[in-house]
Amino acid sequence: MDDLRKPILPGKGASDYERYLRTDELLSLQKRPEEFLHKDEMTFQVVHQSSELLLKGAAWELDRARGQIAEGGFGNAARLLRRANQMLDYPIGLLHVLETITPYDYHIIRAGLGHGSGLDSPGFLALLHIGPRLGEAFYAQLHQANLSVDDLYRRHDEFFGLHDVAERLLDFDERVHLFRFHHLKLAQRIIGGGVVGTMGTPVEVLHQRMEHLFYKELWDVRNQITAKANAAMQKAGTGSKY
Ligand code: HEM
Numbered sequence: 001m002d003d004l005r006k007p008i009l010p011g012k013g014a015s016d017y018e019r020y021l022r023t024d025e026l027l028s029l030q031k032r033p034e035e036f037l038h039k040d041e042m043t044f045q046v047v048h049q050s051s052e053l054l055l056k057g058a059a060w061e062l063d064r065a066r067g068q069i070a071e072g073g074f075g076n077a078a079r080l081l082r083r084a085n086q087m088l089d090y091p092i093g094l095l096h097v098l099e100t101i102t103p104y105d106y107h108i109i110r111a112g113l114g115h116g117s118g119l120d121s122p123g124f125l126a127l128l129h130i131g132p133r134l135g136e137a138f139y140a141q142l143h144q145a146n147l148s149v150d151d152l153y154r155r156h157d158e159f160f161g162l163h164d165v166a167e168r169l170l171d172f173d174e175r176v177h178l179f180r181f182h183h184l185k186l187a188q189r190i191i192g193g194g195v196v197g198t199m200g201t202p203v204e205v206l207h208q209r210m211e212h213l214f215y216k217e218l219w220d221v222r223n224q225i226t227a228k229a230n231a232a233m234q235k236a237g238t239g240s241k242y
Pocket residue numbers: 047048051052091094095098106116117118119120121124180183186187190191196197198199200201202203206209210
């Protein structure tokens with residue numbers, strides 16, 4: 001009988017777990033403790049590296065979802081969008097871990113960052129790339145069904161699959177927004193809101209970037225729905241100011 005403890009996969013590592021996940025390489029990607037400018041640098045690197053991995057995973061699933069939308073596979077697209085959105089919750093949560101670094105300690109780490117800046121984050125840039133392409137695939141389907149966004153929301157039972165995709169796209173948009181919001185708060189509390197970053201971008205610009213939305217029409221349709229409901233209630237002599 002085979003010894004189940006013996007690795008059978010190719011590659012480095014004492015076990016198949018380590019070989020499959022390439023943990024030797026993965027765990028050697030952080031600075032060695034003797035290279036750290038400050039002991040908090042381990043947390044700083046691990047948070048950034050984990051975020052990059054999760055952003056990569058999310059962008060991959062978002063692109064698969066885009067393919068499914070284009071093929072009319074709305075159920076599968078919604079499932080993949082849900083998965084990507086769940087992955088994005090972690091980089092958002094990890095930002096809070098870095099709030100435990102004190103401003104003085106951060107400047108010791110920052111001295112070793114060169115011109116390194118999140119503006120060059122491959123994972124975040126991948127999200128910015130896929131966002132509009134997902135939107136194009138969605139609007140093409142809407143167009144093909146001869147529906148406006150308002151029609152889709154009014155007839156949500158009839159077009160359940162496409163409506164579900166729309167809501168999951170909204171979740172994605174919200175997560176990018178939430179990432180930017182919590183990241184702005186992190187930058188404000190660590191380096192301050194009135195300074196420039198390692199790439200020369202004023203922190204204030206992070207504030208402006210928060211205004212950006214991928215799917216503005218999906219947000220705006222709620223205003224139209226409420227305005228219509230208000231008008232109908234006024235006509236009927238009932239209503240609420242909320
Ligand atoms: C101590 C923690 C952090 C500080 C003080 C900080 C600060 C900043 C600043 C000042 C900028 C503006 C660009 C520039 O550098 O000049 C920026 C951009 C950015 N940072 Fe961070 N950051 C921190 C952590 C993170 C983490 C953990 C991530 C996760 C990947 C991240 C991702 C980004 C992204 C994606 C941008 C571009 C933002 C956008 O396009 O809206 N940052 N950061």
